[in-house]
Amino acid sequence: MFELLPAVDVEAGKAVRLSQGKVDEEDDYGSPLEVVRQFIASGSEWIHLVDLDAAYGRGTNADLLRQIVKSVNVKVQISGGVTDEKAIRSALNAGASRVNLSTAALADLEWTEQIIHSYGDFVAVGLDVLGHTLAARGTSYKGPDVLEVVERLNKAGCARYIVTDVSRDGMMSGANLQLLREVADHTDAAIVSSGGVSSLADLKDLAALGVVEGAIVGKALYRGAFSLEQALAAVRN
Numbered sequence: 001m002f003e004l005l006p007a008v009d010v011e012a013g014k015a016v017r018l019s020q021g022k023v024d025e026e027d028d029y030g031s032p033l034e035v036v037r038q039f040i041a042s043g044s045e046w047i048h049l050v051d052l053d054a055a056y057g058r059g060t061n062a063d064l065l066r067q068i069v070k071s072v073n074v075k076v077q078i079s080g081g082v083t084d085e086k087a088i089r090s091a092l093n094a095g096a097s098r099v100n101l102s103t104a105a106l107a108d109l110e111w112t113e114q115i116i117h118s119y120g121d122f123v124a125v126g127l128d129v130l131g132h133t134l135a136a137r138g139t140s141y142k143g144p145d146v147l148e149v150v151e152r153l154n155k156a157g158c159a160r161y162i163v164t165d166v167s168r169d170g171m172m173s174g175a176n177l178q179l180l181r182e183v184a185d186h187t188d189a190a191i192v193s194s195g196g197v198s199s200l201a202d203l204k205d206l207a208a209l210g211v212v213e214g215a216i217v218g219k220a221l222y223r224g225a226f227s228l229e230q231a232l233a234a235v236r237n
Contacts, residue, residue, distance in 0.1 A: 002207040002235040003214030005048040005077060005192070006039040006221055006228060008032050010061045012053065017219050029222060033068050039221075040074055042228035046097075047076045048194075048216045054081030055102065055137065062087070066094035079126065079162075085115065092122060100162050103128040103136035106143055113156035124160040124192065125153060129179060135166055150186050161187065162216070164194040174202050177209060184211035192216060200226050200234045207235045 008015050015029040029035055036047050049068060053059035060081075069076045069091070078091040079100035091099045099119075103126045105112055115123055127146055128136050134143030143149065150161065163183055165176035175196040184191055193206055194216040206215050215235075221228060 002212075003046055003192075004044065004203075004228070004231055004235060005046040005214060005216045006044050007048040007050060007194075007216050007218035008035050008039070009050040009052050009080075009218070010064065012059075013061060013064055016052065017222050027222065032064065033071060036068055036072060039228055040072060043232050044228060045074050046214070047072070047074060048100075049076050049078055049096075051078075051080035054087075055079075055139075057081065057139070062090060066090065069094045069096050077124070085118075088115065088119060088123065092119075098122055098124055098160075100124045100126045102126055102139075103134055103143070104139045104141045106134060106136075106149055107141055109149070109152060112153065116153065116156045116158050120157070121159045124162050125158050126162045126164070127183070128164045128166050130166050132179075137164075137166055147182065147186050150183060154187050154189065158187075158189050160190040160192065160213070162192045162194055165196060174198055175206055175215070177205060180206075180209060180212055184209075198225055200230060203231055203234050 009017060010032045015032040015035045017027045049065055051061045051065055053061055075097035077098045077100055078096045081102055082099055083102050083105040088099045101123055129146050132145050134146055163180060165179055175193050180193055190213040192214050193212050197203060197217050197220050206212050
């Protein structure tokens with residue numbers, strides 16, 4: 001079944017949404033826990049919970065994220081600045097179903113390979129991409145060609161990639177279907193799309209690809225382009 005993961009980005013204890021990862025272009029949506037509860041009430045079985053302060057290296061919302069995970073009975077994927085094993089263990093011990101490694105963690109591919117070996121399906125690898133180049137949002141990290149990294153991490157047994165076209169993130173300009181197809185052509189791992197969804201048609205296009213396990217959706221939900229109930233019905237039909 002195609003999965004939808006509503007995104008809840010947390011900055012200074014508040015739920016916010018960014019455009020292309022830019023901290024000066026954000027909208028405030030109040031209590032992250034209340035936002036999460038609203039998505040659950042609308043039928044969500046997954047939440048994509050992001051610590052933006054950790055991602056941008058200016059603090060942490062780790063305690064709040066752990067409280068949220070412990071307060072809900074759905075699957076939660078933790079993301080945002082996850083570059084060390086302590087953060088992975090902390091999230092999983094709190095009850096998170098999965099942790100998304102930051103693209104910046106790929107600066108040390110040997111460490112990433114070790115984490116994949118140790119945690120298997122409990123970790124996904126975030127691939128923030130500009131063109132075909134890895135470019136971690138919130139950091140100065142610029143990496144090699146995304147497909148080269150995918151081929152190397154395939155050998156380590158990576159179970160899942162979360163693919164974000166940074167130029168489309170928060171812009172509601174549609175997902176980059178070509179990039180997703182290219183990554184899929186180079187791996188048997190599961191792929192989750194992130195960024196760009198603006199309409200139910202975008203979601204249907206993603207589901208119709210047949211190579212994408214699910215999609216992380218943020219701004220389109222917050223801006224009312226469609227409801228979560230409509231989105232769930234669209235991809236399940």
